[in-house]
Amino acid sequence: MITVENVSQLILRHRASLPEVPIELIGPAADRLFREIATPIRPVKLATDRFGVFRVLEKMGADVRFEPWAKTKNSLACIILNLPREKARLAMRLHEASARLAPGGRLFLAGANRAGIKSSPRVLDQFFFRVEKRDSARHCTLFEASDTRSGKPFEPNDYEHRWTLDVPGASVQIASLPGVFAHGRLDLGSALLLDSLQALQPSGRILDFACGAGVIGLALLATGASGEVTLLDDSALALECAGRSLEINGLRANRLASDGLSEANGRYDWIVSNPPFHQGVNNDLDVARAFFRDAGTFLAENGRICVVFNRHLPYGRWLRESFNRVEILAQNREFTVLSARNKQ
Ligand SMILES: C[S@@+](CC[C@H](N)C(=O)[O-])C[C@H]1O[C@@H](n2cnc3c(N)ncnc32)[C@H](O)[C@@H]1O
Structure with a gap:
């Protein structure tokens, strides 16, 4: 039985208010969150840069990719990003996510308080005009960001x-x-x-x-x-x-x-x-x-x-x-x- 991690439980509390559009879950925990939030008109794709997590999700039947960042350019209406476990990685992840959002698209960022999620608005502000705290529970916090700042296009080589x-x-x-x-x-x-x-x-x-x-x-x-x-x-x-x-x-x-x-x-x-x-x-x-x-x-x-x-x-x-x-x-x-x- 795979438990649902705290950070996924926090996201699950918002299942009803997530938009009914395809969702991309980036850096998810190795749990069944993707199944719990998917609906017929809200398919969920996943991407992780941890091979162990990739294997677990793949075995659970998830539509999951193993990659450092998305290799295809697409316009997404909703992205849920888990705070990367390495702090230094957040700016690059947010840059990539903001570049892949369609106009009017929404980004949710969730993470554990002790992993430093509370200081993430400073980084979110670099890529989004609107940043709001949505919830805090189970020692985790959820932010929503929208209205992308049109800065430099995301180019991994720049990092x-x-x-x-x-x-x-x-x-x-x-x-x-x-x-x-x-x-x-x-x-x-x-x-x-x-x-x-x-x-x-x-x-x-x-x-x-x-x-x-x-x-x-x-x-x-x-x-x-x-x-x-x-x-x-x-x-x-x-x-x-x-x-x-x-x-x-x-x-x-x-x-x-x-x-x-x-x-x-x-x-x-x-x-x-x-x-x-x-x-x-x-x-x-x-x-x-x-x-x-x-x-x-x-x-x-x-x-x-x-x-x-x-x-x-x-x-x-x-x-x-x-x-x-x-x-x-x-x-x-x-x-x-x-x-x-x-x-x-
Ligand atoms: C202490 S670093 C060493 C990196 C490199 N050898 C060096 O000397 O700079 C440990 C490495 O273990 C990797 N790692 C963490 N969990 C792992 C796992 N389950 N299987 C294989 N590698 C893992 C990390 O991604 C990290 O690159």
Whole structure:
């Protein structure tokens, strides 16, 4: 039984007053809201940039797309947007939504109070002349916006920020978009992992698990890793950045949309990762726990896993529960880099 999340319950309270027109639900929770608000003259289409959410909704029979933003231009009369879990992503989402609304179209923005929805009118005002608070319940708030300001057309490239990652012997350009992990910069944990990998020179089949903009996999490729690199992430935005980064540098790798290891197959000689540790405001460690439990089944016989994580996280313990021959490769006040091989 899939529960209806608080933010969806708040939207449901307004089911009767939603316009009887096709609705697009962007960034929805993985629940049955879409079924509850659909009517014969109000079909509901969905779009999400989280692969795990996409799979759940698809299984429920939803008309759902997995994408960082809509690839087709259309005029919509009503959009319901869930506050993106990364704050930095809101302006880009609202810009896109305002550009896709037909004249007279209405946008509803819903989100949890602790995720910062109450400060969203500041951003809504940049794209709409009329912004009203409609409701507040279940620790969530709903805004309605209409009367689009006709500003610059929505062009994702305008949001791209390129930065240079210097690794010994190579320079890599990374394409970053707001909302991607460590937007526009190298995370300090990832930097420590890259330092450690330099001496190890991974080669063969390499999986960069939770790749974000592709920093780790691209650094390995640029410094001559031989073999096949796969960049895996649950986020369509991250995979978009990784794809752009590969293209700018003329490098090749597979990109794999996957919720945890759900879509991984075969065995890897190396699994390298700075694994996820939160979902927006939630410190949700389930993805990492499942990763440490299952990663060994995707390692080749002499395969090796190399991970970096913040020292306050229980990842070292989880790694040791599934692997032996665990080595500390680097450590500083904030981060630990561990390498491990399968139990034999
Ligand atoms: C700590 S970041 C690391 C990003 C990148 N490797 C780097 O070093 O900059 C973790 C990544 O995990 C991804 N992620 C979150 N949940 C995930 C899941 N269920 N499956 C796969 N990746 C996930 C996020 O989208 C994010 O890109």
